[in-house]
Amino acid sequence: MYYHIIFDYLTQSKVLLSIAYVAIIICLRWLIVFILKRKPTNEDHFPKRLINSANKIATFTITLGIILIWLSELRFLALSVAAFVVALVMATREYIQCLLGAVYIATTRAFSIGDWIKVGDHYGEVVRSDWLSTALLEIEVSNKSYEYTGETLILPNNKFLISSVTNLNFIKRYVAHSFIITREPESVNFVQLKEAILLKANEYCLPFKDVAERYNNLLQHRLGISIFGPEASVRLSTSELGKNQITITIFCPTHEALNIEQKLIDDFMLLWYQIVESTKTKS
Missing domain, CATH: 1.10.287 (Helix Hairpins)
Structure with a gap:
């Protein structure tokens, strides 16, 4: 037993x-x-x-x-x-994606510290990048002011896996800056305004024309394509509503773009109203 x-x-x-x-x-x-x-x-x-x-x-x-x-x-x-x-992966999924994003940044070399980049809808200068996040000093590019907003963006590195990344470092020093002036169709000869504004644009860009030419040639050689510049251009067109439009493009230092734009708008308005006043006087 x-x-x-x-x-x-x-x-x-x-x-x-x-x-x-x-x-x-x-x-x-x-x-x-x-x-x-x-x-x-x-x-x-x-x-x-x-x-x-x-x-x-x-x-x-x-x-x-x-x-x-x-x-x-x-x-x-x-x-x-x-x-x-499985539970660990689910709990740390965001961190794992951030680490993969860091590996992606390191292997593709899409940007480095000091570069201007666009990530999704965000523009900024890269000031820090580690294994989990990247810090940007936000830049106002959408309205073409090219100025720092004073805000710091902290982007998780997983955002670089799901959003397109554009390196804007080539516009950090010089930029092909374009803006449009729209006016009602009146008895003003836009061709006369075009020639006058083109002369003014080249005059404002003259002080840094030599540096602009060298930088433009450098960019073309590096990118292997032909880009605008350094001479200014003025183009006439009409809007969908039939209004007259004048498009001005200048190749200038980035920090001077907004200032030159304002000067050209002032010149355009002065010329416009001078023509309008002279037309009224004659009539």
Whole structure:
């Protein structure tokens, strides 16, 4: 009766069963090795090969037996580990994406510290970039003022994986700045205004014309394309509502773009009203 209880306990206790199983395999391996060593043979290395094979088979048998004994626990452990890994990935998904974004930035070299970039709808100068985020000093480019707003944007690096990144570093020093002046269709000869405004635009850009030419040539050589500049251009057109439009484009230092634009608008308005007043006087 007691023997049955002890046998049932040994078979149910996987720890004791594992110890017994390993002990039996080790004893069998020892017995086989002992017999092989005592067996005479004409080949010197033949017993050594058999002993090595016996050791490998014993190790494999022990490993396989332990796995089979603890199979249910190992299956539960594997499920627990898988569930833990899934939960960990879900909890740290944003951080993992940020790390991947940092790797993407480092490998593509899309920008470096000090560059002007556009990410989605955000414009700014890169001041810091680490494994999780990138800091930008926001720049007002959409309204073409090219001025710092005083705000700092902290963008998670995963944004670089889902948004297009544009390097605007070529407009950091010089820019092809365009703006449009729209007027009602009146008895004013826009062609006369075009020539006068073109002269004014070239006059305002004259002080930095030499540097603009060198920078323009540098950009064309680096990009391998032909770009606007350094001479100014004036183009006449009409809007969808039939109003007269004059489009002025200048190649100038970025920090001077807004100032020159304002001067040209002032000149245009003065010329416009001079023509209108002279027309009224004649009539």
